[in-house]
Amino acid sequence: MAQVIVVTSGKGGVGKTTTSAAIATGLAQRGKKTVVIDFDVGLRNLDLIMGVERRVVFDIVNVIQGEARLNQALIRDKRTENLSILPASQTRDKDALTKEGVAEIIEELGKDFDYILCDSPAGIEKGALLALYFADEAIIVTNPEVSSVRDSDRILGVLQSKSRRAEEKRDKVKEHLLVTRYDANRVERGEMLKLEDVREILAIPLLGVVPESESVLKASNTGTPVIMDAESVAGQAYKDAVGRFLGEELPHRFLEPEKKPGIFKRLFGGRAA
Amino acid sequence: MSWLDFFRSTRKPEPASASAAKERLQIVLAHERIGRTREDFLPRLQQELVAVVARYVAIDPGKVAINLDRGGDMSTLAIEIELPGPKGAPAPQQAAAAGR
Numbered sequence A: 001m002a003q004v005i006v007v008t009s010g011k012g013g014v015g016k017t018t019t020s021a022a023i024a025t026g027l028a029q030r031g032k033k034t035v036v037i038d039f040d041v042g043l044r045n046l047d048l049i050m051g052v053e054r055r056v057v058f059d060i061v062n063v064i065q066g067e068a069r070l071n072q073a074l075i076r077d078k079r080t081e082n083l084s085i086l087p088a089s090q091t092r093d094k095d096a097l098t099k100e101g102v103a104e105i106i107e108e109l110g111k112d113f114d115y116i117l118c119d120s121p122a123g124i125e126k127g128a129l130l131a132l133y134f135a136d137e138a139i140i141v142t143n144p145e146v147s148s149v150r151d152s153d154r155i156l157g158v159l160q161s162k163s164r165r166a167e168e169k170r171d172k173v174k175e176h177l178l179v180t181r182y183d184a185n186r187v188e189r190g191e192m193l194k195l196e197d198v199r200e201i202l203a204i205p206l207l208g209v210v211p212e213s214e215s216v217l218k219a220s221n222t223g224t225p226v227i228m229d230a231e232s233v234a235g236q237a238y239k240d241a242v243g244r245f246l247g248e249e250l251p252h253r254f255l256e257p258e259k260k261p262g263i264f265k266r267l268f269g270g271r272a273a
Numbered sequence B: 001m002s003w004l005d006f007f008r009s010t011r012k013p014e015p016a017s018a019s020a021a022k023e024r025l026q027i028v029l030a031h032e033r034i035g036r037t038r039e040d041f042l043p044r045l046q047q048e049l050v051a052v053v054a055r056y057v058a059i060d061p062g063k064v065a066i067n068l069d070r071g072g073d074m075s076t077l078a079i080e081i082e083l084p085g086p087k088g089a090p091a092p093q094q095a096a097a098a099g100r
């Protein structure tokens, strides 16, 4: 049986889709058969971040409404073996998703895949609730910022009360905190919540810290999950997170400001990568 | 802006806003987590109380006044139901129920 992982946050724009694409790619790179589902019906974006937007024919709503078979809607990634994408619909609204329909899809995918990642839309409405309903594990994407932390706390409450595991009174959904857009310089200046503060407040196990990084925008420009950019700090941070997810013990990196180059380097040196 | 201002503006001490963020979060989340674990029964209690009264007398839904006051340590629920007048039934009475 596949593990179902929801990538969620409550708050919008914190990095769920970036994370879903990176972690799904990372798991596939590690040989795990992985499928990533875009639950953001009406605002499809995962296809762009994964670079498969030109290959979308059918979507999850087509499958639920019986207009296409699951196999026809799944897009196999050409760069990464073991990885498939199930896109969201761009033209319908969230009501086109039904619990029964999603249950069938997850059940069927479970036969072929090791991991099913669900990229949740923002909010705590129908789309987000469906994305988390079937989860065995949850990656809570949080920015070091008050509204994001509060919304993460809220979504943790929802996971504990509205997920299928909660309803069936089984073991609770396993929670992982992923702090993203972490800016060690601003933390040092006291302008941004420290990692330790966020951990203390949310009190769930830490999967990783992804630093604020220009490479994320660059990766989205070209439709390449940032984890494929092995040079970038964000790519390396996501790679570590995947390792930890698979049970490795890795130290957290990129928590301190980068050493500022000396005055000579700044005046005469070229730009650092 | 003169060259002096330039030096002054860079020297302005910045309050560490991150600690304010932490404090505010801890307080607001303490309140929000309580509401999550304890089910809010007051709206249901009110509906059921009115339903019980309605089983004995015909009440006019427009003549039911409900007052809920949610406090920190204690909440009060006051329900005022106007019963039918002398023409229809016994002398007018008022029933009030309070719950916490």
Ligand SMILES: Nc1ncnc2c1ncn2[C@@H]1O[C@H](COP(=O)(O)OP(=O)(O)OP(=O)(O)O)[C@@H](O)[C@H]1O
Pocket: A009, A011, A012, A013, A014, A015, A016, A017, A018, A019, A040, A120, A121, A122, A180, A181, A182, A210, A211, A212, A213, A214, A216, A217, A220, A234
């Ligand atoms: N580590 C990072 N460094 C810099 N920018 C980032 C980082 N992570 C995400 N971003 C940027 O933040 C924006 C939002 O990211 P993303 O679309 O992944 O968020 P989301 O949570 O999926 O949003 P939505 O709630 O709308 O679905 C994007 O412009 C992305 O490039």
Ligand SMILES: [Mg+2]
Pocket: A016, A017, A018, A040, A045, A120, A121
């Ligand atoms: Mg998204």
